[in-house]
Amino acid sequence: MVNCCGLVTDNKEPVPLKGIDAQLEVKDHVATLVSTLNYENKEDKPLEAVFVFPLPGDAAVCHFSAQIGKTHIVAEVKEKQQAQEEYDDALSSGQQAFLLEESDESPDIFSLKVGRLPPGESASIRLEYVTELAVQADDGLRFCLPAVLNPRYQPQGSEGPSVQVTSVPASLVPYSLSFSARVSSPRPVSKIESSCSLEPLQYINADQTQATVKLGGGHKFDRDIELLIYYKDTHQPSAVVEAGQASAKPGSLMGDPVVMVSLYPEFPQSVMSSLAACGEFVFLMDRSGSMGDRMNNSAPQETRISSARDTLLLLLKSLPMGCYFNIYSFGSSFEHIFPKSVEYNEKTMKEALEKVEKMQSNLGGTEILQPLEHIYSQACILKHPRQLFVFTDGEVGNTKEVTDLVKKNAGSHRCFSFGIGEGASSALINGMAKEGGGHAQFITGADRMQPKVMQSLKFALQPSVADISVSWDLPKGVSATVLSPPITAIFQGQRSLIYAQLTGPSSEAADGSVTVKYSLAGHSSQNQLHFNLKPAEDSGLTVHRLAACTVIRSMESEERTQKINQDEEMKKKVVEISVQSGVSSCFTAFIAVNKDSGEAVQGPMVRRNIPTEMYRICALMDMSYSAPLRSSGFDQSPTYEGSAAKSFNLASKKKKGGIFSGWFGKKSSCKKIERAPNFSSEYSEIGSARLATELPHSLTVGVQSQKDPVLQLVSLQNASGSWMLDEALAAVLGKTKEEVEKAKPELVNSEVWASILALIWLHGFKMDAKEEWELLSMKAASWIKAQNAPCVSECVEAGNKLLHCSMKKEALGL
Known part of the structure; x- marks a missing residue:
């Protein structure tokens, strides 16, 4: 049976989620977001509300609590299977319960279940996470609050957990969102930009090191909320020492002090003055149906694929003579312009451009794994280090499998990734760049793709840094255990983060230092930072939780890539650190049960799925996908023609692996779909408007170029x-x-x-x-x-x- 959210059915059943209040606090390059989700059951029977939503892929979820009347319940982190069983047991005995869990396939998708909310009752859910802010190529720090959840494409034949999702147009999302941010730094805040409308920036103090900003009125759920924060003199190395948790065991990660070191290596000018004239440049372009969507509303004639074609033009014209290159494109299948990388010259450049001009978004689904495997199977070219550029709108269900493949081949290349459009998976885009020793960029709102890609090409032309080592100089008796994975890539002016656990007695007046040594273009270089061991005040265990998240993600990756799923030892370690630190993982979940209600909630419980705004739902897919979707699992029957009239509701199957069982499942698809008569006329208008703006390919190729x-x-x-x-x-x-x-x-x-x-x-x-x-x-x-x-x-x-x-x-x- 397909369960629809009340808004989608003819019965006009009410949606229990009434509003989301999100408050962001940014301290230098670390962000803490507190979201409060307010629920109200206006029905005459108890209900279970299910809300599936995205979070930043590298976020550490560290707090989950519920307020029901005067009762406040703080959730605990427990092993996932145990948490799911406790949740089910609580519901079957009539108790209120709350469950928050991460998708097994992608760390940027979460499901929140509010179970057995009595008639007329309200509940307030508080969710908190911390995350590092990535430095963009223009030195801005990027924070993104994902509001858009795109359908994740699952490769044919893959088995995986899935989730029930309901989607509606942005104008019909029935809950409100308020968002505010407070920014503080040792350096002045020069500006804050956003893809959304913001109220004017307000400075709190005279030296402009603290500021606040709010989301402007009239914001709709048609885009992620993206902030770009710029500080003056942003490239300043720093170190923050955070005291351990008083109640934690000394010698444990949470019990000892942890230091977070931010380094901004500066390369010698003699090296930077001459960019590399060699290399193998491999461009992997997404040509799935969703790439036919518009880049933004201000340039309706420019689609993602047309912008990608213009970008490839710039890239090909900017390559140095004598290098090697090739262009791959993928959807449900993949293509390449040359059988293997060729030397860059006038002849090969022209041949490539002729084929680039004919590229359309006509290759079906988003199967990125197969072309990556093919690229990695090609032998590297001597004295031409491989630089891989990946362009995608990032809607895949097998995120971890893709990033693990990049990690496995990290020694043979650098990977530069680009997330195009609203809803691109941050876990995929950031994960590929991180594991591939490259750099990630996101192109959203009114951003042009070309300048961001050219910034990354400059990074790719920088010589590779080799022989990277980290050493510590600390007071006698104090030692540092590095918690971060080894640094594998360093770029001019880009931040390198190191987390380390400090053990042993130390005076707060004592100083220490950390030195990063590396070889660049055959020359030895080093960067050193001196810091005081006195713990920072009011840090609230933020650094510890980020460090714990780093350790957890690294161990999860190791558990997958080493294929030791049968060995429970690694899983036990992840669960132990997750429970100890209160940070979520793929093996744990947050569980809260209201045991103070006194009596059981009576009556049969109904399920209400909270609709999530989807920027490109199935409603538009049949207009985008001009190639048959045989491997994607999308139903091609005439019954579904004009799928604008469909809601994206997939049946959920209760599996041992949890509730993720109808969306990430085998052949992620729109097969189990019900028509929603309420939407048909509006969606038909959307479709008609879209068709009216989309010209035949012969007329659209180079539209942007002509202008x-x-x-x-x-x-x-x-x-x-x-x-x-x-x-x-x-x-x-x-x-x-x-x-x-x-x-x-x-x-x-x-x-x-x-x-x-x-x-x-x-x-x-x-x-x-x-x-x-x-x-x-x-x-x-x-x-x-x-x-x-x-x-x-x-x-x-x-x-x-x-x-x-x-x-x-x-x-x-x-």
């Missing part, structure tokens, strides 16, 4: 970095070919002249897009200098006159 003169100019550049003097170039410059030829100095050949004009135009008119064209302009400048052309200064002067600019030769890199 964007920068991409037009880039498309004309040769692989060497030069431009040809022709009518197309002249048109971008706003001139005729005759005007351009007439202004050319006599002794200079046409190619050099055209390339100098292109550089002047970029620097003179398009500095706002410099991140996108900076690398290819450096390549152009290198080509011009290699020609030893006469009269370069005269060319720049003549070019300035022609284009009405005033650029200096030095500014152009000449």
